[in-house]
Amino acid sequence: xxxxxxxxxxxxxxxxxxxxxxxxxxxxxxxxxxxxxxxxxxxxxxxxxxxxxxxxxxxxxxxxxxxxxxxxxxxxxxxxxxxxxxxxxxxxxxxxxxxxxxxxxxxxxxxxxxxxxxxxxxxxxxxxxxxxxxxxxxxxxxxxxxxxxxxxxxxxxxxxxxxxxxxxxxxxxxxxx
Amino acid sequence: xxxxxxxxxxxxxxxxxxxxxxxxxxxxxxxxxxxxxxxxxxxxxxxxxxxxxxxxxxxxxxxxxxxxxxxxxxxxxxxxxxxxxxxxxxxxxxxxxxxxxxxxxxxxxxxxxxxxxxxxxxxxxxxxxxxxxxxxxxxxxxxxxxxxxxxxxxxxxxxxxxxxxxxxxxxxxxxxxxxxxxxxxxxxxxxxxxxxxxxxxxxxxxxxxxxxxxxxxxxxxxxxxxxxxxxxxxxxxxxxxxxxxxxxxxxxxxxxxxxxxxxxxx
Numbered sequence: 001x002x003x004x005x006x007x008x009x010x011x012x013x014x015x016x017x018x019x020x021x022x023x024x025x026x027x028x029x030x031x032x033x034x035x036x037x038x039x040x041x042x043x044x045x046x047x048x049x050x051x052x053x054x055x056x057x058x059x060x061x062x063x064x065x066x067x068x069x070x071x072x073x074x075x076x077x078x079x080x081x082x083x084x085x086x087x088x089x090x091x092x093x094x095x096x097x098x099x100x101x102x103x104x105x106x107x108x109x110x111x112x113x114x115x116x117x118x119x120x121x122x123x124x125x126x127x128x129x130x131x132x133x134x135x136x137x138x139x140x141x142x143x144x145x146x147x148x149x150x151x152x153x154x155x156x157x158x159x160x161x162x163x164x165x166x167x168x169x170x171x172x173x174x175x176x177x
Numbered sequence: 178x179x180x181x182x183x184x185x186x187x188x189x190x191x192x193x194x195x196x197x198x199x200x201x202x203x204x205x206x207x208x209x210x211x212x213x214x215x216x217x218x219x220x221x222x223x224x225x226x227x228x229x230x231x232x233x234x235x236x237x238x239x240x241x242x243x244x245x246x247x248x249x250x251x252x253x254x255x256x257x258x259x260x261x262x263x264x265x266x267x268x269x270x271x272x273x274x275x276x277x278x279x280x281x282x283x284x285x286x287x288x289x290x291x292x293x294x295x296x297x298x299x300x301x302x303x304x305x306x307x308x309x310x311x312x313x314x315x316x317x318x319x320x321x322x323x324x325x326x327x328x329x330x331x332x333x334x335x336x337x338x339x340x341x342x343x344x345x346x347x348x349x350x351x352x353x354x355x356x357x358x359x360x361x362x363x364x365x366x367x368x369x370x371x372x373x374x375x376x377x378x379x380x381x382x383x384x385x386x387x388x389x390x391x392x393x394x395x396x397x398x399x400x401x402x403x404x405x406x407x408x409x410x411x412x413x414x415x416x417x418x419x420x421x422x423x424x425x426x427x428x429x430x431x432x433x434x435x436x437x438x439x440x441x442x443x
Contacts, residue, residue: 001252010248015395017244021236035240042244046251060415061395113230120231134192135224136233138368141194143415160188163223170223 001046009049012061013042019062019137020069026132027073027125037076041069063143070129070147077125119169127162134159183213191220193344193368200342228369296391296398296409298355303373303396303411306351306362312371313349313364323350327361333378335361335406338429345372345422355409365422372412372422379407390416399423403430 020041024034045052045068052064120128126148133139133147144155183206189195190203207214306312315326324337330352339347345365353362353375360377379402389400397419399410410423 003252006248006252009252010245011394012392014244017236017241018234021240022234025234026231031237035237035243038236038240039244039247042248043251046248062413063415112226116226116230131227135227136231136369138370140415140418141189141192142417156189156194157185159192160185163188163220164184166227167219167223 005049006046009046013045013049013065016062016065020065022136023066023069023129023132024073026120026136027070027129028076029121033076033080037072038069041065041072044068044072060143062137063139063146066133066137066139067147067149074125115170115173116166119166119173122169123162123165127158127165130155130158131162131166180213180216184216187213187217187220191217191224197343233369295356296393296400299375299398299409299411300393300396302353302355302362302375304394306353306364306373307371312351314351316349318347318349320347323347323363326350327352331359331361333361333406335363335376336430337363338426340365340422340425340429343425344368345425367412367414367418367422370412370414372410372414372419374426375409375411376406379403379405392416401427403427405430 017038020038021034024037024041025031028034028037042065045065048068052061120131123131129148130144133144139147141152141155141159145152148155150158183203186195186199186203190200195203207217315323317323317326318339318341320337320339324334327335327350335350337347337350341347345367348364348366348371350364351362353360355375355377358377360375363374363376365372365374389398391398391400396411396413397416399419401408401423408423408426410419410426412419412422414422
């Protein structure tokens, strides 16, 4: 590959590294796996970069990259099922990283945050990913559909179900306390 | 409309994804149905709680370096920048960017890369505005606060709109300096995305120039000219949505009509 071509790839795809890491991290709930997945995804992206450019200026590098990250993560889960990607509470994600990246004002309600995390953890991956893509990455329904490979109507109903389940879990938790 | 149907539409509504006619129908229903109004409030609160409590993360620096190194290895261009440790490279890059901004010669670098100087300035202003504390001089979602704020600061009164109902709320405005003149920068939001709209009076002969689109460094830039103003919209938002937004602006402009001076000030 020509150096200029690599520079083009880096200019278009590297700015989305944080988004890629965020998605991988919430899908795997594990920093180490998330890093490996992101690295793997970037290699795949480089390989298929020619195909992406073929889509013309309408192609959005972020949605394109996130689709690759998502597929890489799902391949990992199938390969490591029952191993690293269990549903146990990720202490590190809930403490260090949050303390580092959350504004001080958000840190005053630890228990609310913990409830929300546990509710998210209980969601199936297909529901958790739409929440992450929507609320954290700010993708449109169309983009979420592109990333997850489902029609917009499915994106809509998955988001509705995901949010309803989150609300049910949070409500049950409040009542159980 | 059953509650089940409404709940499905409600999420699309909260997400600003409902077409205007459906949104109006749903709003009418919400105003008359207490149960649904509570459901709506709960959805908005949940969305806000997730955004507040569940952060988007920053990739560790080690990962950033590792990805770069892996890409360069894979692309077979290992000679580039590998003689310096990553930290030194970053500092050099930072120092270089500071130095070039300081002497104003960054435009040279852009034109060397085949970029249009003005779009480079607009993009640089957009990126600078995203740095902490640089986004707005006047923070308000009220167009009747933002518009008068420019009085006495610019020799024109920029049109300001609020498209909150269409999912593009007004965030505020600021003064900026582009193309050798002070310009209005209006800040709109779309979910977590920021859209900067730069505008200044159009020069004679520039009217009718076809809208231009550019994508650089992961940002989309749209430029169009009305009889009154030259507009630039910049965002990391998807191109389709940015186009939707600029169409809203153009529609609003053509609805108001008339020269800026004849437009009644709020």
